[in-house]
Amino acid sequence: xxxxxxxxxxxxxxxxxxxxxxxxxxxxxxxxxxxxxxxxxxxxxxxxxxxxxxxxxxxxxxxxxxxxxxxxxxxxxxxxxxxxxxxxxxxxxxxxxxxxxxxxxxxxxxxxxxxxxxxxxxxxxxxxxxxxxxxxxxxxxxxxxxxxxxxxxxxxxxxxxxxxxxxxxxxxxxxxxxxxxxxxxxxxxxxxxxxxxxxxxxxxxxxxxxxxxxxxxxxxxxxxxxxxxxxxxxxxxxxxxxxxxxxxxxxxxxxxxxxxxxxxxxxxxxxxxxxxxxxxxxxxxxxxxxxxxxxxxxxxxxxxxxxxxxxxxxxxxxxxxxxxx
Numbered sequence: 054x055x056x057x058x059x060x061x062x063x064x065x066x067x068x069x070x071x072x073x074x075x076x077x078x079x080x081x082x083x084x085x086x087x088x089x090x091x092x093x094x095x096x097x098x099x100x101x102x103x104x105x106x107x108x109x110x111x112x113x114x115x116x117x118x119x120x121x122x123x124x125x126x127x128x129x130x131x132x133x134x135x136x137x138x139x140x141x142x143x144x145x146x147x148x149x150x151x152x153x154x155x156x157x158x159x160x161x162x163x164x165x166x167x168x169x170x171x172x173x174x175x176x177x178x179x180x181x182x183x184x185x186x187x188x189x190x191x192x193x194x195x196x197x198x199x200x201x202x203x204x205x206x207x208x209x210x211x212x213x214x215x216x217x218x219x220x221x222x223x224x225x226x227x228x229x230x231x232x233x234x235x236x237x238x239x240x241x242x243x244x245x246x247x248x249x250x251x252x253x254x255x256x257x258x259x260x261x262x263x264x265x266x267x268x269x270x271x272x273x274x275x276x277x278x279x280x281x282x283x284x285x286x287x288x289x290x291x292x293x294x295x296x297x298x299x300x301x302x303x304x305x306x307x308x309x310x311x312x313x314x315x316x317x318x319x320x321x322x323x324x325x326x327x328x329x330x331x332x333x334x335x336x337x338x339x340x341x342x343x344x345x346x347x348x349x350x351x352x353x354x355x356x357x358x359x360x361x362x363x364x365x366x367x368x369x370x371x372x373x374x375x376x377x378x
Contacts, residue, residue: 067232067272069126070097071184075332080126080232080274081185083118086355088185090344091328092337095298097232098270099329100263102296103278104289105239109304111321111346112278114353116236117141118188119276123234124198125186129227131220132236133207141188143198191351205237207245213258220262224269233269235262237277241284252288255279259295270331278302299327302346315360319345323355 066072071093073079079094082101088094095101101119105112113135121140123130130137205219220235227233239245241255266273281289293299304321305312316322323344328336340357347354 067230068182069123069128069184069232077332078271080234081122082115082276083120083122083185083188084115084353084355085185086344087115087118090325090339090355091298094184095274095276096329096331097272097274098266098331099274099297100259100266100295101274101276101298102292102300103276104281104299104301104326105278106303106307106321107280107282108306109302109321109348111304111323111348111353112302113139113238114190114348115302116238116276116278117190118353120202120234120236121188121194122186123232123236124194124202125183126232127201128232128234129223130202130234130236131205131223132202132234133205133238135238136236137199137202137204140194140199141190142192142194144187144189145183189351190353205235207237209245211246213246213254213261217258217261217265220265224265224273229272231272233273235273235275235277237275240277240279242280243283252284252291255284256291256295259292263295293327296327297329297331300325304346316345316358318347319356319358320348321346 066078070078070080073093073096078097080097081088081094082091103112103115116132116136117139118141120130120132120136121143124140125143203223205216207216216237224233240258241252246255262275266275279292281292301324302321303324305316305319306321323346325339325342328339330336343358344355345358347356
């Protein structure tokens with residue numbers, strides 16, 4: 054009996070994803086700097102935990118990037134109202150709308166109009182297969198891009214079980230060839246959830262989410278922010294063990310006077326505590342486990358920490374000596 058098998062073409066990857074090692078699939082976090090830090094993006098089937106601080110909203114910005122990237126790729130995005138109401142504008146769609154309004158017909162060289170009409174087709178096809186899009190945090194997302202979004206009800210006093218059942222019903226109603234993104238903010242906050250007197254319900258909820266991710270590991274990815282400053286420090290290690298990615302997002306707003314001079318140009322810190330090791334013994338090797346956050350009006354940046362250049366104004370102020378008697 055012959056063992057010959059005809060070579061077949063590989064199945065096309067889902068929109069907004071790309072293949073990775075060990076039969077894994079990557080999808081973008083919505084922020085290019087974060088994708089580069091993680092070795093290409095987030096793994097499908099992974100749970101990302103953002104440990105937020107009491108000052109600043111940088112973890113909320115990362116959730117907005119994550120959810121907006123899913124909508125730009127026609128993914129089904131399940132998020133709470135706090136995320137869906139503050140989604141940023143996708144720049145390529147905005148540029149197309151402006152170009153369509155401003156574009157006028159060529160009156161002199163009318164014969165070249167057909168060539169200008171053919172040019173956007175190639176650019177539109179490339180933008181349709183773009184892995185990571187660009188967003189403007191200062192402007193809201195267009196309503197036509199929110200067609201594939203689903204709001205997860207998180208009314209005050211809601212139990213974790215109710216949120217879990219909403220996600221289960223959503224996955225059952227979604228086709229298997231569509232990526233589903235889950236973005237939840239302030240998980241464990243006493244303002245939203247009940248059963249916050251102890252951490253056991255929160256841990257049980259995260260383990261249930263991990264079970265969903267394992268069952269739908271080829272089309273489901275989840276990111277959530279947790280206000281760990283409301284819980285005992287001993288809980289942080291337990292939650293990081295459950296999550297596949299664990300990032301601490303802190304802000305300098307509460308203690309600007311205690312920030313070293315070399316960090317004055319940053320708005321906060323982004324610390325990597327854990328990277329995913331799905332179907333692998335080791336994870337991606339990091340060059341820097343701690344990065345600086347720069348929050349501008351239109352975008353958020355992650356940059357490597359660095360000392361100010363020699364002879365700069367900040368160094369001169371440090372070396373200044375009071376010679377008065």
